[in-house]
Amino acid sequence: MADFIQLFINGLALGSVYALAAIGFVIVYSATGVVNFAAGQFVMFGTFAGVAMLANAGLPWPVGYAAALLAMAAFGALFFIVVYLPLRTSPVVTVIIGTVAVGIVMQNAALLGFGSWPFRLVSPLEGITIDIGGAAISAHAAMVVVVTGLLVGLIWLLFYRTALGIGMRAVAQDVEAARLMGLNVNRLLALSWMLAAVLAGIAGLLLGPMWFADVNMGDPIALKAFAATIIGGFGSLPGAIAGGLFVGLTELLGASYLSSAYKDLIAFAVMILFLLVRPQGVFGERIQDRG
Amino acid sequence: MRRYHSLLAAVAILALGGLLSLVLADYRLRLLNVSVISAIAVIGFNFAFGLAGLISLGHAAFVGLGAYTLAILSTAFGWSPWLAIPVAILVTTLFAGLIGYPLLRLRGHYLALATLGLNVSFTIVVTNWISLTGGTNGISGIPELRLGAFAFNDERRFLWLGLVLLALCAAFAVTLQRSRYGRAMMAVRDDETAARMTGIDVTRVKITALCLSAAFAALSGTLFATHVRFVAPEDFNYAHSIIYLAMLIVGGEGAVAGAVIGAALLTFLPEWLRFLGDAYLAFFGLMLLAILIFLPTGLVGLAAQLRRLGGHREAETTS
Numbered sequence: 001m002a003d004f005i006q007l008f009i010n011g012l013a014l015g016s017v018y019a020l021a022a023i024g025f026v027i028v029y030s031a032t033g034v035v036n037f038a039a040g041q042f043v044m045f046g047t048f049a050g051v052a053m054l055a056n057a058g059l060p061w062p063v064g065y066a067a068a069l070l071a072m073a074a075f076g077a078l079f080f081i082v083v084y085l086p087l088r089t090s091p092v093v094t095v096i097i098g099t100v101a102v103g104i105v106m107q108n109a110a111l112l113g114f115g116s117w118p119f120r121l122v123s124p125l126e127g128i129t130i131d132i133g134g135a136a137i138s139a140h141a142a143m144v145v146v147v148t149g150l151l152v153g154l155i156w157l158l159f160y161r162t163a164l165g166i167g168m169r170a171v172a173q174d175v176e177a178a179r180l181m182g183l184n185v186n187r188l189l190a191l192s193w194m195l196a197a198v199l200a201g202i203a204g205l206l207l208g209p210m211w212f213a214d215v216n217m218g219d220p221i222a223l224k225a226f227a228a229t230i231i232g233g234f235g236s237l238p239g240a241i242a243g244g245l246f247v248g249l250t251e252l253l254g255a256s257y258l259s260s261a262y263k264d265l266i267a268f269a270v271m272i273l274f275l276l277v278r279p280q281g282v283f284g285e286r287i288q289d290r291g
Numbered sequence: 292m293r294r295y296h297s298l299l300a301a302v303a304i305l306a307l308g309g310l311l312s313l314v315l316a317d318y319r320l321r322l323l324n325v326s327v328i329s330a331i332a333v334i335g336f337n338f339a340f341g342l343a344g345l346i347s348l349g350h351a352a353f354v355g356l357g358a359y360t361l362a363i364l365s366t367a368f369g370w371s372p373w374l375a376i377p378v379a380i381l382v383t384t385l386f387a388g389l390i391g392y393p394l395l396r397l398r399g400h401y402l403a404l405a406t407l408g409l410n411v412s413f414t415i416v417v418t419n420w421i422s423l424t425g426g427t428n429g430i431s432g433i434p435e436l437r438l439g440a441f442a443f444n445d446e447r448r449f450l451w452l453g454l455v456l457l458a459l460c461a462a463f464a465v466t467l468q469r470s471r472y473g474r475a476m477m478a479v480r481d482d483e484t485a486a487r488m489t490g491i492d493v494t495r496v497k498i499t500a501l502c503l504s505a506a507f508a509a510l511s512g513t514l515f516a517t518h519v520r521f522v523a524p525e526d527f528n529y530a531h532s533i534i535y536l537a538m539l540i541v542g543g544e545g546a547v548a549g550a551v552i553g554a555a556l557l558t559f560l561p562e563w564l565r566f567l568g569d570a571y572l573a574f575f576g577l578m579l580l581a582i583l584i585f586l587p588t589g590l591v592g593l594a595a596q597l598r599r600l601g602g603h604r605e606a607e608t609t610s
Contacts, residue, residue: 035400086584092399093346097540098583100348100533105576112570223411226404234401261419268408268415275405276393 005135007252013141014210015248016148017043020203021225022232022240023155024196030172030235031192032084034095038103040222041110042197046072046204047213048110051119061124069201076197080190103218110215121208144206151202152241159237168192223264224251227271233281242282246270297465300547301458308454312447320446322558327453328514330554333538334464334547335507340536341545342473343500344480346399349406350508350535352413355527356383357509358516359417362430365516372436372517380509387505391498410529418524429523436517449518456514457551460507464547467503476500477545537579543589552590 025039036042049068053059059067079102087098128139159165170178171188179185203221211217228247232239247267255263274281311323332354339345360379364370370378390409397405417424424430436443436452443449467473475496478486487493516522534557542553560575567574586593 035403037403083580090583090587093344094583094587096346096400096403097536098580100536101576101579101583103576104533105573105580108570108573108576112573223407227408230401230404262415265412265415268412272405272408272412275397275401275408279397279401 002133002135003256005133006137007256008249009132009135009137009145010141011249011252012245013144013206013248014252015245016144017203017207017210017244018221018224018228018247019241019244020148020151020199020206021221022228022244023152023237024199024203025225025229026235026237026240027192027199028196031168032088032189033092034084034087034099035092036196037096037099037222038106038218039200039225040218040220041103041106042072042075042200042218043204043207043221043225044110044215044218045075045106046201047121047208047217048114048119048204048215049201050121050205050208051114051213055119055121065205068205069198072197072201073194076194077190079197080193084189084193103222107215107218114215116215118212118214121205121213123209126209140209144210147202147206151199155199155237164188164191168195224248224267227267229281230271230279231274231281233283234279236281236283239281239283296469297462300465301462304458304461304551305454308450308457312450312454317446320450322562323555324446324450324453324518326555326558327450327457328511328518329535329538329558330457330551331460331514332508332511333535333542333550333554334460335504335511336535336539337464337504337544337547337550338467338476338500338507339504341539341550342468342476342480343497345395345497345501346403347406347501347504348403348529348532348536349408349410349413350504351527351529351531352410353383353387353505353508354512354515354531355413355417355522355524356386356505357512358522358527359424359430359512360509361513361516362433362522363423365434366430366432372434372513376510376513379513380506383509383512384502384506387502388498391501395494395497395501407529407532410527410532414524414528417527424524427524429521431521433516433520433522435520443517453514453518456510460510461547461551464550468547472496472499537575539589540579541582541589543591543593546589546591549589549591556590 021039021043024042025036028034028036028039046068049071050064053064053067053071054061057064057067083098083102087095090098123140123143125139125143129136130139130142131137157165159169167178167183168188168191170181170183171185171192175185178188207217207221224247225244228243229240230243231246232241232243250266250270251263254266258266308323308327312320315323332350335353336347336350339347339350357379360382361372361375364375364378365372394402394405394409418427420426436449441448443452475486475491476499478489478491479493479496483493486496512527515526538553538557539550540553541557542551543549561571564571564574582589588595
């Protein structure tokens with residue numbers, strides 16, 4: 001039982017990170033219609049922003065985290081200008097390949113900046129464990145779950161209780177109508193990209209101490225975030241959360257109870273099954289293109 | 292003249308490739324072989340992506356399935372590779388048809404993600420099904436192709452074989468593209484509803500395109516296996532799917548010439564740009580992005596534009 005509790009909490013923590021990555025992915029997709037295949041590299045950039053600010057620049061925790069997230073917000077704005085604006089009228093296929101290309105550039109940029117040797121990003125709660133039902137839970141894993149819960153609450157408040165968030169949802173629903181209502185559409189689109197980049201950054205900062213900070217970590221995260229999004233339902237925020245937790249839990253529980261070699265196959269098999277049987281996922285989106 | 296296009300493509304490939312096979316040194320010949328093998332896969336990919344508009348990020352899985360089928364049949368079961376090649380193509384095509392039925396109901400990014408998931412799953416399976424595939428150690432000792440006493444065991448000889456197969460593939464692809472089947476695929480790509488209105492069986496056209504792409508991919512995979520005589524999981528991961536996609540986009544999607552040019556160019560480019568060192572992939576990504584934004588029809592499209600521009604000028608001077 002103690003083993004199970006430990007695996008379960010660790011699975012929730014890993015799933016929380018996937019959920020955050022998936023939420024960023026979904027926010028961009030809903031607002032701009034862009035399927036961002038570079039989403040995993042955004043998370044990797046978040047981890048390395050943490051490495052740069054905490055390990056390399058030696059900033060104290062709060063300042064370092066804030067600086068890393070500011071850098072991510074700036075990166076989101078840059079991505080909006082350099083990648084999104086030139087591609088925004090292109091067909092969906094072009095946009096998909098375009099973001100794949102940008103992902104390759106981002107990964108290579110990280111390789112040039114930090115080298116191929118993995119870094120260790122130390123958690124502020126390093127070495128602390130909590131005892132739950134006889135299981136030793138790392139305080140970091142517990143913090144990841146709590147932070148993700150708080151963030152989900154904040155995102156909900158933003159989208160449903162502030163003028164800014166409601167404006168972003170309006171743009172997501174209908175750009176032309178939003179423009180006619182006098183909303184500054186470009187500013188809101190840029191904000192969506194920045195928000196997505198910051199969420200990916202938080203996911204990266206939280207993931208850093210759980211994995212090694214490796215410039216190749218983006219692709220595995222992206223694949224899990226995609227699986228989470230499909231399973232939960234494309235374009236749905238509750239779906240991204242449920243899907244992320246499901247993928248994280250199956251990964252850790254599947255590895256110890258079924259097969260560690262095929263642990264990743266479970267998530268992808270479930271994803272493909274959903275695509276074939278229920279492409280709109282658990283929480284569904286009401287958009288064509290599903291078949 | 293138009294009806295000889297397929298012949299022209301084949302002759303051009305044989306003439307240019309044959310000439311290069313006589314003048315290039317061994318290492319360049321190896322790269323040329325890699326180009327030829329990739330070109331066959333990319334011509335196949337053009338059926339699915341360029342003609343029928345199916346965005347697949349899993350083409351390398353088909354190449355891998357062909358390569359692994361040949362590798363297993365020719366080592367564990369001691370088959371002649373000549374016999375294993377058609378069987379590998381058949382197995383891969385059947386697999387594509389089987390998954391195509393449910394998969395091709397998806398469009399756009401759903402299809403992209405599903406095929407990406409398929410490629411990742413393929414890599415996981417061949418990495419872990421050790422008793423059959425040797426896991427990460429791969430399968431070595433794949434026999435060479437030979438005709439009687441003549442073995443295709445050095446780069447020059449293999450290139451001759453590869454060129455003949457590539458020429459046949461290109462001629463077939465050009466013929467098919469200009470036939471009503473090719474036009475049906477393009478109609479499905481451009482507007483599915485309109486295509487259905489004209490009486491085209493959209494599902495069948497899409498599955499045919501996917502099966503053709505898988506058959507060419509499998510042929511490419513079997514050639515890869517008999518050229519390198521070793522297969523391992525990382526030769527067929529989704530990064531290679533992205534490279535096939537990039538080859539077609541750089542060369543010009545929808546054109547057989549584009550597929551061949553793109554495959555050759557992206558095989559030689561890392562050599563020419565060796566001075567970039569670790570930064571090659573950044574260059575590769577930026578180049579791909581620039582082509583998508585500024586040159587959506589690829590190099591073949593650029594050549595056509597230049598020709599049109601030249602034509603106009605001539606017309607102006609004569610008038």
